[in-house]
Amino acid sequence: MICPRCASEQSDELKFCKACGANLEAVRYVLDNREIPAGFDWSKTWVADMFLSQAEQKRRKRQIELQSGITPEEKRRTEIKAGVITAATGSGVALLLYFLMQGIILSGRAAGSEEILSRLWIAGVIPIFVGIALIINGVFVSRKQVDNRENLVTDPKSLAGHPDNRTLGVGDIDLAGPATFSVTEGTTKHLDKLDNK
Numbered sequence: 001m002i003c004p005r006c007a008s009e010q011s012d013e014l015k016f017c018k019a020c021g022a023n024l025e026a027v028r029y030v031l032d033n034r035e036i037p038a039g040f041d042w043s044k045t046w047v048a049d050m051f052l053s054q055a056e057q058k059r060r061k062r063q064i065e066l067q068s069g070i071t072p073e074e075k076r077r078t079e080i081k082a083g084v085i086t087a088a089t090g091s092g093v094a095l096l097l098y099f100l101m102q103g104i105i106l107s108g109r110a111a112g113s114e115e116i117l118s119r120l121w122i123a124g125v126i127p128i129f130v131g132i133a134l135i136i137n138g139v140f141v142s143r144k145q146v147d148n149r150e151n152l153v154t155d156p157k158s159l160a161g162h163p164d165n166r167t168l169g170v171g172d173i174d175l176a177g178p179a180t181f182s183v184t185e186g187t188t189k190h191l192d193k194l195d196n197k
Contacts, residue, residue, distance in 0.1 A: 001028070072142070080138035087131025094124025 001010050004027055006020040015025045052060065065075075098121035105114050 076138050076142040079142060080135055083131045083134025083136075083138060085131070086134060087128050090124050090127030090129075090131055092124075093127065094121045097121040097124055 001012050001014075001024060002008070003010050003017040003020060003022050003024065005022040006017065008017065008019040010017055010019075010024060016022065017024055049057070049060075101117040101120050104110050105117055110117050
């Protein structure tokens, strides 16, 4: 192979030119595939995501969710499911702690700390309440958000039929009220003077 940079003869097995250091493997790739290999694009890495604003990050997250098929209704169901699992886990922890502490108290090895150990099961109540909160949020709050999204109308033709949401048609420019300024004002007044001559 002849190096395109320095025109020296090189072996076909070499990745780089011995004389000038040119990347012969890239040259072979271009010759074989007739296309230039893509360069490294920093905008497609996590580094670019770090510098996005919060609004842009949320927009991108919603876009990825929609492309993945994650709808608001599915997110709502997932939240309810997480609430049920969390509440059930909290119930299990509370029961485990209750029976474990009762066993320690009945064994007689917890002299003087029976009051504390007998109430330790209450720690399991925290995940129960978290789970209940997730369920309530999924059933009521997220449901309203899904309903509100479904009620949003983006098609202007469908707004025209509603008396609350009337839109102006093509011939309804008089209903909009008088214009306060005009971009073309004064540009055609001279035409009247030309016609009169």
